[in-house]
Amino acid sequence: MPPTLGQNQYGKAETRVVRVTREGPVHHVRDLNVSVALSGDLAAVHLAGSNAAVLPTDTMKNTVYAFAREHGIASPEAFGERLARHFVDTQPAIHRARVRIAEYAWDRVPTPGEGAHSFVRAGGETRTAQVTCDDTGVRTLGGLTGLTVMNTTDSEFRGFVRDRFTTLPEADDRLLATDVTAVWRYAAAPEDWDATHARVRGRLLGAFAGTYSRSLQQTLFAMGTAVIENVPQIDEIRLSLPNKHHFLVDLEPFGMSNAGPDGAVYIAADRPYGLIEATVLRDGAPSLIPVDLTAP
Known part of the structure; x- marks a missing residue:
């Protein structure tokens, strides 16, 4: 058969x-x-x-x-x-x-002013910590990873360097999303570790939502600055922010517009992605957090 x-x-x-x-x-x-x-x-x-x-x-x-x-x-x-x-x-x-x-659910992050366009991914976030003790003392790093955030407006990317391989168009209004990985160094032990962690997280979210972004680098520095200026126990924070690209779908072949005041449809791209990393320090503080956040 x-x-x-x-x-x-x-x-x-x-x-x-x-x-x-x-x-x-x-x-x-x-x-x-x-x-x-x-x-x-x-x-x-x-x-x-x-x-x-x-x-x-x-x-x-x-x-x-x-x-x-x-x-x-x-x-x-x-x-x-x-x-x-x-x-x-x-x-x-x-x-x-x-x-x-x-x-994938998103929770709203309060946005300063009249807008409501900032979101944090519900679930998936992980809190991290590392404590090292030796004959020089105790050093404590706090942190978080997998904190996915998105602004659906108030982000642009223009005026960048162009060469013969550049095809990226300038964007006056783009969707900005990232997965926040942060490690911060405690200069002094806080009275309440949980409350301080929540305070850092809140400052990161507030700065992401409240910053009109001309680049993800600018947003990163604003986030780190918000922590250093408002959490006195922390002297240093290192942030790693992948640019989770969202591209407008070309619907013109179907006779449809993908633009207008009512909204738009995007492709959530997986890879490749831009990766922005930097450390923000309190003035005069040494940089002690390893550059590789995957192995702090």
């Missing part, structure tokens, strides 16, 4: 789509990871190599972006149902569509 084709499916996995909805100065974010799998009368593509019934997986990806822009994302469930029905209703060979969605 010859082999027979059993259950099969195909689709586009892990399409990252970030939908920013703007209601004046108040912004809302839905951040999804969408995976589509389709099945139906697809034996011919497996057995004879015929693509006559095959909707390209790239089209599935584009549909996710287009639907996010055109219909918005009221909820993962509603968005997934809309997608699944679309693929079954519009493709004669497709009898079953499965859409799996993971949503």
